[in-house]
Amino acid sequence: MLLSIFYRDDCFKSFFLRAVLREMNWELREHDVKSPESAEKLVLLKEKVGSGEAVITPAIQTTEAYSHEIYGILEYLNERNPGSPMYPDHPSARLFTRSVLYRSIKPIIQAWDETIETGDAAALLQLFDEQQELLEGIVKSNKTLRGSPDMPNYSEILFGVFTLAVSRHRQIQSKAIATWLKELMARQSFKDLAPEIDKLFDSSVKASSPSLTGGH
Numbered sequence: 351m352l353l354s355i356f357y358r359d360d361c362f363k364s365f366f367l368r369a370v371l372r373e374m375n376w377e378l379r380e381h382d383v384k385s386p387e388s389a390e391k392l393v394l395l396k397e398k399v400g401s402g403e404a405v406i407t408p409a410i411q412t413t414e415a416y417s418h419e420i421y422g423i424l425e426y427l428n429e430r431n432p433g434s435p436m437y438p439d440h441p442s443a444r445l446f447t448r449s450v451l452y453r454s455i456k457p458i459i460q461a462w463d464e465t466i467e468t469g470d471a472a473a474l475l476q477l478f479d480e481q482q483e484l485l486e487g488i489v490k491s492n493k494t495l496r497g498s499p500d501m502p503n504y505s506e507i508l509f510g511v512f513t514l515a516v517s518r519h520r521q522i523q524s525k526a527i528a529t530w531l532k533e534l535m536a537r538q539s540f541k542d543l544a545p546e547i548d549k550l551f552d553s554s555v556k557a558s559s560p561s562l563t564g565g566h
Contacts, residue, residue: 351430352377356392356409359384360550362462363420363455364408365511365543370424372539373501374431383407420455424504428497435497436504443495450488450505454481458512466550471519478516482524485509489530502534510534514544518551 357364381388409418
């Protein structure tokens with residue numbers, strides 16, 4: 351099925367959802383709303399479905415649906431891809447994965463945005479330290495938490511994007527997490543997006559650094 355995603359190139363949720371979609375069986379079209387043409391297309395689409403005029407990302411459109419609500423999108427994508435499930439089979443494991451998503455997305459967004467805005471990765475690194483025990487548990491149990499044995503699930507992709515950003519500021523010390531991240535980076539979904547994440551955080555650091563020709 352054809353799916354269009356409208357995204358921003360500095361948005362954590364956009365990177366997360368774009369990585370998810372690359373793991374699933376969608377005919378994917380991507381629209382960066384920094385392009386005036388893409389932004390206008392999104393506004394017209396939202397007006398058509400009665401969803402206001404604000405450019406909210408990420409947003410998806412298929413022949414049957416439109417949404418910019420991240421949790422609803424994740425549920426929809428999983429239900430429409432029974433051959434590539436992002437949730438595990440066991441109810442308790444699904445509950446755990448959903449709980450991780452609800453608990454983790456907002457603080458990651460806050461730390462991500464602060465790092466981009468200030469060029470200071472302190473909040474990002476502190477959050478990683480706070481979440482490291484949880485992530486190690488996900489990594490060590492990933493085979494039982496996956497809906498498909500050879501495909502990362504939602505929580506892995508969420509923390510994969512997050513950990514990739516952290517690794518651009520500090521070496522990952524946990525051997526288990528470093529090995530897992532290396533495996534994710536070998537997947538095409540992460541290969542596609544890693545250069546964009548590198549560029550994003552490199553630009554944010556440069557933007558926050560004093561000018562060599564008159565900065566304070």
